[in-house]
Amino acid sequence: MKWMHFVLVIGALSLTACDHSTPHAAAPVAKSPAHVTSAPKKATAFAPPSESDIPNDDFGKQVALGRQIFIDPGQYAKAYVGNSLSCENCHLDAGRLAHSAPLWGAYPMYPAYRSKNHHVNTFAERLQGCFQYSMNGKAPPADDPVLVALETYAYWMSKGEPIGTSLPGRGYPKLPKPAIAPDYARGEAVFKRDCALCHGDNGQGQRAAGRTVFPPLWGPQSFNWGAGMEQVNNAAGFIKANMPLGRGDTLTDQDAWDVAYFMDAHERPQDPRFKGSIAETRKAYHDTPESLYGTTVNGQQLGQGTAGK
Incomplete structure (x- = not known):
């Protein structure tokens, strides 16, 4: 992974010493044992193709464009973005990382009914919501080149997956309710x-x-x-x-x-x-x-x- 891309991934919407560390930042101080819990074992997640597997043809150009938009919507989808976030702030490693709502975990699950808007959503509509809410911008039209490229990227990343099957690593983990109310x-x-x-x-x-x-x-x-x-x-x-x-x-x-x-x-x-x-x-x-x-x-x-x- 190129250094700049690593820096962007680091920019993920992490809440802690973050998913990201800048070249000039001091290394996070190791936590004392009192602050650490052992990591639970997770089921093996789907392995999406790597960036180097993007085909060198017209289809691959759309995949590559979708990846660029995902990493830097402020540059490649400027008309629809209203803040300084990128898609991979919440979906790490260019939408690849398990347990951070990866694209490959979402694409095969649509169309799907969503209680948020009380109807069956296409994947394109789901992406439109990301621009409207997470990016605090406006929804691109369904046939807009931005959505076409993002859908192509998600489709390519999901090849080989079963349709409509929730795989390990999809979405964010569901934590049990805390022992003490959040404070x-x-x-x-x-x-x-x-x-x-x-x-x-x-x-x-x-x-x-x-x-x-x-x-x-x-x-x-x-x-x-x-x-x-x-x-x-x-x-x-x-x-x-x-x-x-x-x-x-x-x-x-x-x-x-x-x-x-x-x-x-x-x-x-x-x-x-x-x-x-x-x-x-x-x-x-x-x-x-x-x-x-x-x-x-x-x-x-x-x-x-x-x-x-």
Whole structure:
């Protein structure tokens, strides 16, 4: 993997000392045994083809373009992006890594009914939602070259998989409920210990050479309130499996829940489905204990949105 690509992968939406380390950053301090849990054994995941296997033909050109868009949508899909994130901030290693919602785990599962919008979604529609919510932008038309290239990349990566079968490593792990309810103060302590090195003390990430190498976790350049990562259980599963970058499964489950709560208890861009009031929007789209939208944390009601969007 090329160094620059490694840096981008590092930019993954990790919540801990991150999935990413920059060339100039100090190496994360090893955790004491009290902070470490043994990694559970996982079933062997599907092995997607490598970048070097992309065919050298017109089809391969679309695969390669899809990969470029996935890694750097700000450059290759600029018209549809509204923040500084990239697709692989939440789907590591260019959408290849198991337990970080890999593309090969999603593509064979569509069309599928989604409770989020209460109808059967095509894979293209699923991608449109990523642009609208995670990228805080707007959905490309279904026949747009951006979606065609992304679908081609996902299809190529999934070749040889059974259709409609949920394989090991698909999505994010489902963590059991924590022994103690997630807590902001404990989460803040985990963030300072394991995440701030990459994501900054203020959670706004880091940029180098005009590009985001460590993603912002909240604020105007992060995902909006409609994204799946705003749900604490989703964030906790991602963090547990993948954070800090390269050292997944080293946080305790409780730490993962706490720091996910801390991250999601910060303001971010408004849900594009906003109904005119926070209460109505929560009732329509966030009426679950996993969402902090519309709740009050540290005396502040969440869901106000951030400047700009």
